[in-house]
Amino acid sequence: MINKPLLSPLSWIIIAMLIALPFITSSSYILMVMVFVAIHGTLAIGMAILLEHAGIFSLAHPTWFGIGAYVAGILSVRQIVSPSFGVAFSAGVVALISYLIGAPILRLRGYYLACATFALLLIVEMSLGQLGSLTGGYEGLMGIPPLSVGTFTVKTDTQYYFLSWTLCLGCLWFLSNILNSRVGRAIRSFRDSEVASRSMGVDIPKYKLQIFVLTSVMAAIAGSIFCFYIRFTMPGMFGFPLLVELLTMIVIGGGRTLYGPLLGSFITIWLRELIHLYLGKIFPVMKAEVDAIFFGIIIVLILIFIPQGFAGGLERFFHSRSKAFARFQRAGK
Amino acid sequence: MNNSFFEVIGLCKNFGGIQALNDINFFIEKEKITSLIGPNGAGKTTFINLVTGIFPPDKGKIYFRGENIAGLSAHLIASKGIGRTFQLEELFLSMTVLENVMMGCHARTRSGLFRCGFRISSARKEENFIREEAMGHLQLVGLEKKFSHPISALPLGERKLVGIARALAMKPKLLLLDEPVGGLAAHEIEKLINLFFMLLEKGITLLIVEHNMPFVMSISHRIIVLDGGSKIGEGFPEEVKMNKKVIEAYLGKEVY
Numbered sequence: 001m002i003n004k005p006l007l008s009p010l011s012w013i014i015i016a017m018l019i020a021l022p023f024i025t026s027s028s029y030i031l032m033v034m035v036f037v038a039i040h041g042t043l044a045i046g047m048a049i050l051l052e053h054a055g056i057f058s059l060a061h062p063t064w065f066g067i068g069a070y071v072a073g074i075l076s077v078r079q080i081v082s083p084s085f086g087v088a089f090s091a092g093v094v095a096l097i098s099y100l101i102g103a104p105i106l107r108l109r110g111y112y113l114a115c116a117t118f119a120l121l122l123i124v125e126m127s128l129g130q131l132g133s134l135t136g137g138y139e140g141l142m143g144i145p146p147l148s149v150g151t152f153t154v155k156t157d158t159q160y161y162f163l164s165w166t167l168c169l170g171c172l173w174f175l176s177n178i179l180n181s182r183v184g185r186a187i188r189s190f191r192d193s194e195v196a197s198r199s200m201g202v203d204i205p206k207y208k209l210q211i212f213v214l215t216s217v218m219a220a221i222a223g224s225i226f227c228f229y230i231r232f233t234m235p236g237m238f239g240f241p242l243l244v245e246l247l248t249m250i251v252i253g254g255g256r257t258l259y260g261p262l263l264g265s266f267i268t269i270w271l272r273e274l275i276h277l278y279l280g281k282i283f284p285v286m287k288a289e290v291d292a293i294f295f296g297i298i299i300v301l302i303l304i305f306i307p308q309g310f311a312g313g314l315e316r317f318f319h320s321r322s323k324a325f326a327r328f329q330r331a332g333k
Numbered sequence: 334m335n336n337s338f339f340e341v342i343g344l345c346k347n348f349g350g351i352q353a354l355n356d357i358n359f360f361i362e363k364e365k366i367t368s369l370i371g372p373n374g375a376g377k378t379t380f381i382n383l384v385t386g387i388f389p390p391d392k393g394k395i396y397f398r399g400e401n402i403a404g405l406s407a408h409l410i411a412s413k414g415i416g417r418t419f420q421l422e423e424l425f426l427s428m429t430v431l432e433n434v435m436m437g438c439h440a441r442t443r444s445g446l447f448r449c450g451f452r453i454s455s456a457r458k459e460e461n462f463i464r465e466e467a468m469g470h471l472q473l474v475g476l477e478k479k480f481s482h483p484i485s486a487l488p489l490g491e492r493k494l495v496g497i498a499r500a501l502a503m504k505p506k507l508l509l510l511d512e513p514v515g516g517l518a519a520h521e522i523e524k525l526i527n528l529f530f531m532l533l534e535k536g537i538t539l540l541i542v543e544h545n546m547p548f549v550m551s552i553s554h555r556i557i558v559l560d561g562g563s564k565i566g567e568g569f570p571e572e573v574k575m576n577k578k579v580i581e582a583y584l585g586k587e588v589y
Contacts, residue, residue, distance in 0.1 A: 181449035182438075186439055197425075198406075200440065
């Protein structure tokens with residue numbers, strides 16, 4: 001099966017390492033980068049489900065992330081609701097919007113859907129910039145308070161680290177359960193054969209809309225936590241560059257496995273940090289361009305040598321190893 | 334209301350000016366094997382697609398167990414108890430053999446997004462039920478040992494069997510088989526014939542669309558012949574064999 005149960009011994013070790021990390025290092029830089037890994041990982045996992053499993057070519061993921069961040073941010077800057085309600089509220093708003101937009105546009109297929117969702121991305125990014133009095137315009141929304149639940153305020157990097165990783169692994173767990181269930185099989189089936197899927201009794205528009213809204217809401221929650229963490233949002237953060245970054249993560253990690261995009265997020269974000277750290281001295285002025293060149297080269301290399309991404313490559317490696325081992329055992333008998 | 338098990342009345346379908354089916358009328362007897370034959374382009378597969386709701390008919394009625402199902406969407410028709418297989422298998426290639434058959438249980442099960450996502454115990458129970466059902470149907474077609482194989486690892490004959498097991502997992506009352514023996518070897522066909530008679534005993538009605546004449550003649554209780562979108566003959570195998578129009582459709586007209 002493609003989607004093996006997630007909680008293998010290896011995943012327990014990884015979870016233990018993630019829990020131990022803040023106790024090993026007190027460097028707020030490492031924790032900050034890891035928060036970004038978790039938040040981008042949540043986005044990339046959701047987007048990969050749409051692209052690779054459901055066959056929904058939606059490019060609007062940064063938009064749901066952005067709307068989530070802005071709704072939570074605006075509500076708490078203006079002190080309309082407390083930040084924790086802001087998270088719930090932004091999830092609700094995005095659920096409603098993605099439902100209303102998804103119902104008509106998910107009837108489009110392939111490139112047409114990609115065009116429509118890309119247009120949505122541009123429209124929302126531009127609107128966020130133009131609605132100056134509400135959103136703070138292109139300069140961004142300032143003065144977002146930290147997340148607080150009752151009297152408890154989530155302030156430190158360690159606290160955000162645990163919060164974001166709980167969200168990320170929670171989403172991973174939820175989506176893994178879905179993919180290995182009746183609903184998940186239905187979602188995977190229409191990419192393989194739409195006629196067969198319908199003949200088996202699958203209501204395709206219903207399931208497309210469900211998975212679309214679900215992953216959008218996950219992106220929105222990630223967005224609201226992100227805005228409380230960095231205490232500032234800007235329309236440019238939720239546009240084309242983020243889209244490219246998410247696609248890079250999916251390609252590098254491998255979208256056919258569920259944890260692949262998370263691995264991709266980890267590799268992409270740390271790689272970018274390392275590039276900035278070491279190459280910043282050599283090319284001090286052109287950071288974004290250096291990024292683009294390096295990621296371009298890496299994506300080309302990955303597409304040539306491990307087209308299923310790192311996760312897909314790992315699975316194949318272990319698979320061939322276990323096969324070789326079985327052969328070896330048989331030969332021994 | 335209509336009392337017959339399955340009956341079509343005045344069924345018509347056009348594809349952009351080409352009349353794929355023209356005023357088709359016939360009925361199917363319960364718990365019998367009926368065959369639908371005809372030369373290429375006679376409209377046989379179109380007929381199956383209309384019955385299963387892949388596209389709606391232009392005109393006409395399809396009665397199934399007393400209810401007009403013409404124009405309903407495919408997933409609703411599936412849940413009413415009409416299963417089908419496909420000429421080109423149409424299996425789910427990203428899934429294993431077992432998962433393919435598990436898909437057949439979709440219309441009979443209920444767990445939704447949140448029950449499955451949070452692994453509520455009712456969803457887990459249902460998942461086990463689906464797995465057992467699917468294993469049972471794989472055993473029926475004799476593929477239980479290959480349950481974890483990917484579809485791409487199976488030869489054509491076994492793929493056809495997976496398609497049949499998947500349709501059976503729907504617990505259909507009426508099973509539409511689109512060219513079930515196309516491209517199969519003689520011993521595989523024999524196995525399928527045994528399987529079909531076993532299904533009949535379980536109370537499943539079969540409608541078989543096929544090209545292989547010896548197979549059709551040996552297995553059918555009744556035969557319906559289509560040509561160019563119209564029904565040109567119908568009856569018991571012996572009657573159809575003698576029917577002049579049928580012979581013309583298959584062998585061509587005599588030239589004087």
